[in-house]
Amino acid sequence: MAQARLKQLVRIVRPSSQGEAVVDGRRIYILPTRYGMVFGVLLVTLLIASINYANNPAFILTFLLTGIFVQAIFHTWRNLLHLHLRPLYADRVFAGETTFFHFRLRGAGDRAHYSLQFGFREQAPVLADCPASGETEIQVPFQTRHRGLLHPGRLIVETRFPLGLLRAWCYVETDMEAIIWPRFLDAPAEQGEAANAGSADGDRGRGTDDFTGYRGYHPGDSLAHVCWKALAGEKGLLVKQFGGDRVKQIWLDFDALDETSAEIRLGRLAGAIRALASQPVHYGLRLGEREIPPDKGEDHYRKCLDALALYGGSP
Incomplete structure:
Protein backbone atom coordinates (compact mmCIF):
# COMPACT_ATOMS: atom_id res chain seq x y z
CA MET A 1 0.00 0.00 0.00
CA ILE A 180 21.15 -7.65 -28.41
CA TRP A 181 22.91 -10.40 -30.32
CA PRO A 182 25.70 -12.48 -28.69
CA ARG A 183 29.21 -11.10 -28.83
CA PHE A 184 30.49 -12.79 -32.00
CA LEU A 185 33.70 -14.82 -31.89
CA ASP A 186 35.89 -15.62 -34.88
CA ALA A 187 34.74 -18.93 -36.24
CA PRO A 188 35.14 -20.89 -39.47
CA ALA A 189 32.24 -20.17 -41.83
CA GLU A 190 31.48 -23.89 -42.27
CA GLN A 191 30.86 -24.93 -38.70
CA GLY A 192 28.40 -27.77 -38.88
CA GLU A 193 27.03 -30.15 -41.45
CA ALA A 194 27.37 -29.18 -45.13
CA ALA A 195 24.97 -30.47 -47.78
CA ASN A 196 24.11 -29.80 -51.40
CA ALA A 197 20.58 -29.13 -52.61
CA GLY A 198 19.42 -29.68 -56.14
CA SER A 199 16.49 -28.90 -58.38
CA ALA A 200 14.46 -26.83 -55.91
CA ASP A 201 17.05 -24.08 -56.16
CA GLY A 202 18.43 -24.88 -59.59
CA ASP A 203 18.03 -23.26 -63.00
CA ARG A 204 14.27 -22.92 -62.59
CA GLY A 205 14.68 -21.10 -59.26
CA ARG A 206 17.48 -19.40 -57.39
CA GLY A 207 21.07 -20.55 -57.37
CA THR A 208 24.63 -19.39 -56.92
CA ASP A 209 26.48 -20.59 -60.02
CA ASP A 210 25.55 -18.76 -63.24
CA PHE A 211 24.27 -15.25 -63.84
CA THR A 212 20.79 -15.37 -65.44
CA GLY A 213 19.58 -11.75 -65.44
CA TYR A 214 18.11 -8.97 -63.31
CA ARG A 215 14.92 -8.44 -61.37
CA GLY A 216 13.50 -5.72 -59.13
CA TYR A 217 14.72 -5.36 -55.56
CA HIS A 218 12.67 -7.04 -52.83
CA PRO A 219 13.05 -6.25 -49.10
CA GLY A 220 15.43 -8.78 -47.56
CA ASP A 221 17.57 -9.27 -50.69
CA SER A 222 21.31 -9.47 -50.10
CA LEU A 223 23.12 -6.20 -50.79
CA ALA A 224 25.92 -8.25 -52.37
CA HIS A 225 23.60 -8.98 -55.34
CA VAL A 226 22.45 -5.38 -55.90
CA CYS A 227 23.53 -3.96 -59.28
CA TRP A 228 25.04 -0.67 -58.19
CA LYS A 229 25.99 0.30 -61.76
CA ALA A 230 22.33 0.23 -62.76
CA LEU A 231 21.45 2.38 -59.77
CA ALA A 232 24.16 4.89 -60.70
CA GLY A 233 22.78 4.97 -64.24
CA GLU A 234 19.32 5.86 -62.88
CA LYS A 235 17.87 2.53 -64.03
CA GLY A 236 16.37 1.72 -60.66
CA LEU A 237 17.34 -0.71 -57.92
CA LEU A 238 18.01 -4.07 -59.62
CA VAL A 239 19.20 -7.38 -58.17
CA LYS A 240 21.33 -9.92 -60.00
CA GLN A 241 19.82 -13.39 -60.40
CA PHE A 242 21.86 -16.57 -60.47
CA GLY A 243 20.97 -20.11 -61.52
CA GLY A 244 22.60 -23.45 -61.01
CA ASP A 245 21.86 -27.10 -60.45
CA ARG A 246 23.34 -27.23 -56.95
CA VAL A 247 23.20 -24.82 -54.03
CA LYS A 248 25.43 -25.34 -51.03
CA GLN A 249 23.63 -25.60 -47.70
CA ILE A 250 25.26 -25.48 -44.28
CA TRP A 251 23.73 -26.44 -40.96
CA LEU A 252 24.96 -24.70 -37.80
CA ASP A 253 24.27 -26.92 -34.78
CA PHE A 254 24.52 -25.67 -31.19
CA ASP A 255 24.85 -29.21 -29.78
CA ALA A 256 27.62 -30.14 -32.22
CA LEU A 257 30.11 -27.62 -30.83
CA ASP A 258 32.79 -28.77 -28.39
CA GLU A 259 32.83 -25.78 -26.02
CA THR A 260 31.33 -26.39 -22.59
CA SER A 261 30.13 -22.79 -22.09
CA ALA A 262 26.81 -21.97 -23.73
CA GLU A 263 27.87 -18.34 -24.20
CA ILE A 264 31.00 -19.38 -26.09
CA ARG A 265 28.91 -21.66 -28.31
CA LEU A 266 26.50 -18.83 -29.04
CA GLY A 267 29.43 -16.54 -29.82
CA ARG A 268 30.88 -19.10 -32.25
CA LEU A 269 27.53 -19.49 -33.98
CA ALA A 270 27.10 -15.70 -34.20
CA GLY A 271 30.55 -15.42 -35.79
CA ALA A 272 29.73 -18.19 -38.28
CA ILE A 273 26.41 -16.56 -39.23
CA ARG A 274 28.13 -13.21 -39.68
CA ALA A 275 30.70 -14.82 -42.00
CA LEU A 276 28.16 -16.86 -43.99
CA ALA A 277 25.89 -13.84 -44.58
CA SER A 278 28.38 -12.45 -47.10
CA GLN A 279 28.82 -15.76 -48.97
CA PRO A 280 26.60 -17.28 -51.70
CA VAL A 281 25.37 -20.17 -49.53
CA HIS A 282 22.21 -21.12 -47.68
CA TYR A 283 22.61 -21.78 -43.96
CA GLY A 284 20.29 -23.15 -41.31
CA LEU A 285 20.41 -23.17 -37.52
CA ARG A 286 19.68 -25.92 -35.00
CA LEU A 287 19.37 -24.44 -31.53
CA GLY A 288 18.12 -26.96 -29.00
CA GLU A 289 14.60 -27.94 -30.02
CA ARG A 290 14.31 -25.06 -32.46
CA GLU A 291 15.31 -25.47 -36.09
CA ILE A 292 15.51 -22.68 -38.68
CA PRO A 293 15.60 -24.08 -42.24
CA PRO A 294 18.45 -23.07 -44.57
CA ASP A 295 17.95 -19.77 -46.35
CA LYS A 296 19.77 -16.50 -46.98
CA GLY A 297 19.12 -12.77 -47.02
CA GLU A 298 18.83 -10.01 -44.43
CA ASP A 299 15.61 -11.32 -42.89
CA HIS A 300 17.07 -14.80 -42.42
CA TYR A 301 20.27 -13.29 -40.98
CA ARG A 302 18.33 -11.38 -38.35
CA LYS A 303 16.07 -14.31 -37.58
CA CYS A 304 19.04 -16.56 -36.79
CA LEU A 305 20.82 -13.96 -34.66
CA ASP A 306 17.59 -13.12 -32.81
CA ALA A 307 17.23 -16.80 -31.93
CA LEU A 308 20.77 -16.80 -30.53
CA ALA A 309 20.11 -13.61 -28.55
CA LEU A 310 16.97 -14.97 -26.89
CA TYR A 311 18.26 -18.50 -26.27
CA GLY A 312 17.66 -19.44 -22.65
CA GLY A 313 17.03 -15.83 -21.66
CA SER A 314 19.73 -13.29 -20.76
CA PRO A 315 22.91 -14.65 -19.14
Whole structure:
Protein backbone atom coordinates (compact mmCIF):
# COMPACT_ATOMS: atom_id res chain seq x y z
CA MET A 1 0.00 0.00 0.00
CA ALA A 2 2.74 2.44 0.97
CA GLN A 3 4.79 1.47 -2.07
CA ALA A 4 1.83 2.14 -4.40
CA ARG A 5 1.34 5.59 -2.87
CA LEU A 6 5.04 6.33 -3.24
CA LYS A 7 4.88 5.44 -6.96
CA GLN A 8 2.01 7.87 -7.38
CA LEU A 9 4.11 10.67 -5.89
CA VAL A 10 7.00 10.14 -8.31
CA ARG A 11 6.62 12.48 -11.26
CA ILE A 12 7.04 10.28 -14.34
CA VAL A 13 5.81 11.03 -17.85
CA ARG A 14 4.01 7.94 -19.10
CA PRO A 15 2.91 7.25 -22.69
CA SER A 16 -0.75 7.39 -23.61
CA SER A 17 -2.73 4.55 -25.20
CA GLN A 18 -1.53 5.86 -28.59
CA GLY A 19 2.09 5.38 -27.49
CA GLU A 20 2.99 9.08 -27.30
CA ALA A 21 4.30 10.73 -24.13
CA VAL A 22 3.50 14.39 -23.45
CA VAL A 23 5.40 16.38 -20.83
CA ASP A 24 3.06 18.37 -18.60
CA GLY A 25 3.98 21.00 -16.05
CA ARG A 26 3.47 18.79 -12.97
CA ARG A 27 6.11 16.28 -14.19
CA ILE A 28 8.95 18.78 -14.55
CA TYR A 29 11.67 19.19 -11.91
CA ILE A 30 13.75 22.38 -11.83
CA LEU A 31 16.76 23.40 -9.75
CA PRO A 32 19.60 25.93 -10.12
CA THR A 33 22.82 24.79 -11.75
CA ARG A 34 26.23 25.63 -10.27
CA TYR A 35 26.21 28.84 -12.29
CA GLY A 36 22.73 29.59 -11.01
CA MET A 37 23.85 29.17 -7.40
CA VAL A 38 26.80 31.51 -8.00
CA PHE A 39 24.39 33.96 -9.61
CA GLY A 40 22.11 33.74 -6.55
CA VAL A 41 25.04 34.46 -4.20
CA LEU A 42 25.90 37.45 -6.37
CA LEU A 43 22.35 38.80 -6.07
CA VAL A 44 22.39 38.47 -2.28
CA THR A 45 25.77 40.21 -2.13
CA LEU A 46 24.52 43.05 -4.34
CA LEU A 47 21.42 43.44 -2.19
CA ILE A 48 23.44 43.65 1.04
CA ALA A 49 25.82 46.17 -0.52
CA SER A 50 22.92 48.26 -1.86
CA ILE A 51 21.27 48.37 1.57
CA ASN A 52 24.56 49.11 3.32
CA TYR A 53 25.49 52.03 1.06
CA ALA A 54 21.91 53.11 0.19
CA ASN A 55 22.98 53.18 -3.45
CA ASN A 56 20.00 53.56 -5.79
CA PRO A 57 21.78 52.43 -9.00
CA ALA A 58 22.92 49.30 -7.11
CA PHE A 59 19.28 48.65 -6.12
CA ILE A 60 18.20 48.99 -9.75
CA LEU A 61 20.92 46.57 -10.91
CA THR A 62 20.00 44.07 -8.19
CA PHE A 63 16.29 44.11 -9.03
CA LEU A 64 17.02 43.94 -12.75
CA LEU A 65 19.19 40.85 -12.35
CA THR A 66 16.62 39.29 -10.02
CA GLY A 67 13.92 39.82 -12.64
CA ILE A 68 16.11 38.16 -15.26
CA PHE A 69 16.62 35.18 -12.95
CA VAL A 70 12.87 34.84 -12.32
CA GLN A 71 12.18 35.01 -16.06
CA ALA A 72 14.85 32.35 -16.65
CA ILE A 73 12.98 30.01 -14.27
CA PHE A 74 9.80 30.36 -16.33
CA HIS A 75 11.45 29.97 -19.74
CA THR A 76 13.56 26.99 -18.69
CA TRP A 77 10.45 25.23 -17.34
CA ARG A 78 8.46 26.21 -20.43
CA ASN A 79 11.10 24.78 -22.77
CA LEU A 80 10.06 21.25 -21.69
CA LEU A 81 6.36 21.96 -21.36
CA HIS A 82 4.09 20.10 -23.83
CA LEU A 83 6.95 18.33 -25.58
CA HIS A 84 5.60 15.27 -27.43
CA LEU A 85 7.83 12.20 -27.57
CA ARG A 86 7.01 8.97 -29.42
CA PRO A 87 9.22 5.84 -29.11
CA LEU A 88 9.94 4.23 -32.48
CA TYR A 89 12.37 1.29 -32.46
CA ALA A 90 15.82 0.16 -31.33
CA ASP A 91 18.73 -1.06 -33.43
CA ARG A 92 19.91 -4.66 -33.20
CA VAL A 93 23.63 -4.90 -32.48
CA PHE A 94 26.15 -7.39 -31.13
CA ALA A 95 26.93 -7.33 -27.40
CA GLY A 96 29.65 -4.79 -26.66
CA GLU A 97 28.50 -2.41 -29.40
CA THR A 98 26.38 0.73 -29.04
CA THR A 99 22.70 0.44 -29.87
CA PHE A 100 20.49 3.43 -30.60
CA PHE A 101 16.91 3.96 -29.44
CA HIS A 102 14.95 6.05 -31.94
CA PHE A 103 12.35 8.63 -30.90
CA ARG A 104 10.24 11.19 -32.74
CA LEU A 105 9.84 14.65 -31.19
CA ARG A 106 7.00 17.05 -31.82
CA GLY A 107 6.54 20.52 -30.43
CA ALA A 108 3.42 22.15 -29.07
CA GLY A 109 1.80 24.51 -31.56
CA ASP A 110 4.14 27.09 -33.06
CA ARG A 111 6.63 27.03 -30.17
CA ALA A 112 10.05 25.46 -30.66
CA HIS A 113 12.06 23.63 -27.99
CA TYR A 114 15.79 24.36 -27.88
CA SER A 115 18.88 22.63 -26.44
CA LEU A 116 17.13 19.50 -25.24
CA GLN A 117 19.28 16.70 -23.83
CA PHE A 118 18.19 13.05 -23.96
CA GLY A 119 19.91 10.14 -22.27
CA PHE A 120 19.52 7.04 -20.16
CA ARG A 121 21.03 6.75 -16.71
CA GLU A 122 24.83 6.33 -16.77
CA GLN A 123 24.84 6.65 -20.58
CA ALA A 124 26.11 9.38 -22.89
CA PRO A 125 23.34 11.92 -23.70
CA VAL A 126 22.49 13.47 -27.06
CA LEU A 127 21.47 17.07 -27.78
CA ALA A 128 18.65 18.07 -30.11
CA ASP A 129 16.25 20.90 -30.99
CA CYS A 130 12.58 20.44 -31.79
CA PRO A 131 11.35 22.89 -34.46
CA ALA A 132 8.11 24.79 -34.17
CA SER A 133 5.16 23.10 -35.91
CA GLY A 134 7.36 20.24 -37.02
CA GLU A 135 8.87 16.89 -36.08
CA THR A 136 12.39 15.60 -35.70
CA GLU A 137 13.87 12.17 -35.03
CA ILE A 138 16.61 11.53 -32.48
CA GLN A 139 18.83 8.55 -31.73
CA VAL A 140 19.71 7.99 -28.07
CA PRO A 141 22.80 5.76 -27.57
CA PHE A 142 23.15 2.90 -25.10
CA GLN A 143 26.37 0.94 -24.61
CA THR A 144 25.50 -2.75 -24.46
CA ARG A 145 27.26 -5.43 -22.42
CA HIS A 146 25.28 -8.68 -22.63
CA ARG A 147 23.07 -10.46 -25.13
CA GLY A 148 19.32 -10.79 -24.72
CA LEU A 149 16.50 -8.30 -24.31
CA LEU A 150 17.79 -4.89 -23.21
CA HIS A 151 15.46 -2.68 -21.17
CA PRO A 152 17.17 0.75 -20.97
CA GLY A 153 14.92 2.14 -18.25
CA ARG A 154 13.51 5.64 -18.06
CA LEU A 155 14.63 8.30 -20.48
CA ILE A 156 15.90 11.50 -18.86
CA VAL A 157 14.97 14.67 -20.77
CA GLU A 158 16.54 17.91 -19.56
CA THR A 159 17.28 21.45 -20.64
CA ARG A 160 19.28 24.44 -19.39
CA PHE A 161 17.95 26.86 -21.97
CA PRO A 162 18.13 29.87 -22.18
CA LEU A 163 20.80 31.09 -19.73
CA GLY A 164 22.21 27.90 -18.19
CA LEU A 165 21.33 29.13 -14.70
CA LEU A 166 18.70 26.43 -14.10
CA ARG A 167 18.26 22.77 -15.00
CA ALA A 168 14.79 21.48 -15.76
CA TRP A 169 14.28 17.76 -16.31
CA CYS A 170 11.71 14.99 -16.37
CA TYR A 171 11.62 11.18 -16.50
CA VAL A 172 9.88 9.48 -19.41
CA GLU A 173 8.70 5.86 -19.21
CA THR A 174 9.30 4.41 -22.68
CA ASP A 175 8.74 0.63 -22.22
CA MET A 176 11.20 0.09 -25.07
CA GLU A 177 13.46 -2.92 -25.48
CA ALA A 178 16.25 -3.93 -27.84
CA ILE A 179 17.40 -7.36 -28.99
CA ILE A 180 21.15 -7.65 -28.41
CA TRP A 181 22.91 -10.40 -30.32
CA PRO A 182 25.70 -12.48 -28.69
CA ARG A 183 29.21 -11.10 -28.83
CA PHE A 184 30.49 -12.79 -32.00
CA LEU A 185 33.70 -14.82 -31.89
CA ASP A 186 35.89 -15.62 -34.88
CA ALA A 187 34.74 -18.93 -36.24
CA PRO A 188 35.14 -20.89 -39.47
CA ALA A 189 32.24 -20.17 -41.83
CA GLU A 190 31.48 -23.89 -42.27
CA GLN A 191 30.86 -24.93 -38.70
CA GLY A 192 28.40 -27.77 -38.88
CA GLU A 193 27.03 -30.15 -41.45
CA ALA A 194 27.37 -29.18 -45.13
CA ALA A 195 24.97 -30.47 -47.78
CA ASN A 196 24.11 -29.80 -51.40
CA ALA A 197 20.58 -29.13 -52.61
CA GLY A 198 19.42 -29.68 -56.14
CA SER A 199 16.49 -28.90 -58.38
CA ALA A 200 14.46 -26.83 -55.91
CA ASP A 201 17.05 -24.08 -56.16
CA GLY A 202 18.43 -24.88 -59.59
CA ASP A 203 18.03 -23.26 -63.00
CA ARG A 204 14.27 -22.92 -62.59
CA GLY A 205 14.68 -21.10 -59.26
CA ARG A 206 17.48 -19.40 -57.39
CA GLY A 207 21.07 -20.55 -57.37
CA THR A 208 24.63 -19.39 -56.92
CA ASP A 209 26.48 -20.59 -60.02
CA ASP A 210 25.55 -18.76 -63.24
CA PHE A 211 24.27 -15.25 -63.84
CA THR A 212 20.79 -15.37 -65.44
CA GLY A 213 19.58 -11.75 -65.44
CA TYR A 214 18.11 -8.97 -63.31
CA ARG A 215 14.92 -8.44 -61.37
CA GLY A 216 13.50 -5.72 -59.13
CA TYR A 217 14.72 -5.36 -55.56
CA HIS A 218 12.67 -7.04 -52.83
CA PRO A 219 13.05 -6.25 -49.10
CA GLY A 220 15.43 -8.78 -47.56
CA ASP A 221 17.57 -9.27 -50.69
CA SER A 222 21.31 -9.47 -50.10
CA LEU A 223 23.12 -6.20 -50.79
CA ALA A 224 25.92 -8.25 -52.37
CA HIS A 225 23.60 -8.98 -55.34
CA VAL A 226 22.45 -5.38 -55.90
CA CYS A 227 23.53 -3.96 -59.28
CA TRP A 228 25.04 -0.67 -58.19
CA LYS A 229 25.99 0.30 -61.76
CA ALA A 230 22.33 0.23 -62.76
CA LEU A 231 21.45 2.38 -59.77
CA ALA A 232 24.16 4.89 -60.70
CA GLY A 233 22.78 4.97 -64.24
CA GLU A 234 19.32 5.86 -62.88
CA LYS A 235 17.87 2.53 -64.03
CA GLY A 236 16.37 1.72 -60.66
CA LEU A 237 17.34 -0.71 -57.92
CA LEU A 238 18.01 -4.07 -59.62
CA VAL A 239 19.20 -7.38 -58.17
CA LYS A 240 21.33 -9.92 -60.00
CA GLN A 241 19.82 -13.39 -60.40
CA PHE A 242 21.86 -16.57 -60.47
CA GLY A 243 20.97 -20.11 -61.52
CA GLY A 244 22.60 -23.45 -61.01
CA ASP A 245 21.86 -27.10 -60.45
CA ARG A 246 23.34 -27.23 -56.95
CA VAL A 247 23.20 -24.82 -54.03
CA LYS A 248 25.43 -25.34 -51.03
CA GLN A 249 23.63 -25.60 -47.70
CA ILE A 250 25.26 -25.48 -44.28
CA TRP A 251 23.73 -26.44 -40.96
CA LEU A 252 24.96 -24.70 -37.80
CA ASP A 253 24.27 -26.92 -34.78
CA PHE A 254 24.52 -25.67 -31.19
CA ASP A 255 24.85 -29.21 -29.78
CA ALA A 256 27.62 -30.14 -32.22
CA LEU A 257 30.11 -27.62 -30.83
CA ASP A 258 32.79 -28.77 -28.39
CA GLU A 259 32.83 -25.78 -26.02
CA THR A 260 31.33 -26.39 -22.59
CA SER A 261 30.13 -22.79 -22.09
CA ALA A 262 26.81 -21.97 -23.73
CA GLU A 263 27.87 -18.34 -24.20
CA ILE A 264 31.00 -19.38 -26.09
CA ARG A 265 28.91 -21.66 -28.31
CA LEU A 266 26.50 -18.83 -29.04
CA GLY A 267 29.43 -16.54 -29.82
CA ARG A 268 30.88 -19.10 -32.25
CA LEU A 269 27.53 -19.49 -33.98
CA ALA A 270 27.10 -15.70 -34.20
CA GLY A 271 30.55 -15.42 -35.79
CA ALA A 272 29.73 -18.19 -38.28
CA ILE A 273 26.41 -16.56 -39.23
CA ARG A 274 28.13 -13.21 -39.68
CA ALA A 275 30.70 -14.82 -42.00
CA LEU A 276 28.16 -16.86 -43.99
CA ALA A 277 25.89 -13.84 -44.58
CA SER A 278 28.38 -12.45 -47.10
CA GLN A 279 28.82 -15.76 -48.97
CA PRO A 280 26.60 -17.28 -51.70
CA VAL A 281 25.37 -20.17 -49.53
CA HIS A 282 22.21 -21.12 -47.68
CA TYR A 283 22.61 -21.78 -43.96
CA GLY A 284 20.29 -23.15 -41.31
CA LEU A 285 20.41 -23.17 -37.52
CA ARG A 286 19.68 -25.92 -35.00
CA LEU A 287 19.37 -24.44 -31.53
CA GLY A 288 18.12 -26.96 -29.00
CA GLU A 289 14.60 -27.94 -30.02
CA ARG A 290 14.31 -25.06 -32.46
CA GLU A 291 15.31 -25.47 -36.09
CA ILE A 292 15.51 -22.68 -38.68
CA PRO A 293 15.60 -24.08 -42.24
CA PRO A 294 18.45 -23.07 -44.57
CA ASP A 295 17.95 -19.77 -46.35
CA LYS A 296 19.77 -16.50 -46.98
CA GLY A 297 19.12 -12.77 -47.02
CA GLU A 298 18.83 -10.01 -44.43
CA ASP A 299 15.61 -11.32 -42.89
CA HIS A 300 17.07 -14.80 -42.42
CA TYR A 301 20.27 -13.29 -40.98
CA ARG A 302 18.33 -11.38 -38.35
CA LYS A 303 16.07 -14.31 -37.58
CA CYS A 304 19.04 -16.56 -36.79
CA LEU A 305 20.82 -13.96 -34.66
CA ASP A 306 17.59 -13.12 -32.81
CA ALA A 307 17.23 -16.80 -31.93
CA LEU A 308 20.77 -16.80 -30.53
CA ALA A 309 20.11 -13.61 -28.55
CA LEU A 310 16.97 -14.97 -26.89
CA TYR A 311 18.26 -18.50 -26.27
CA GLY A 312 17.66 -19.44 -22.65
CA GLY A 313 17.03 -15.83 -21.66
CA SER A 314 19.73 -13.29 -20.76
CA PRO A 315 22.91 -14.65 -19.14
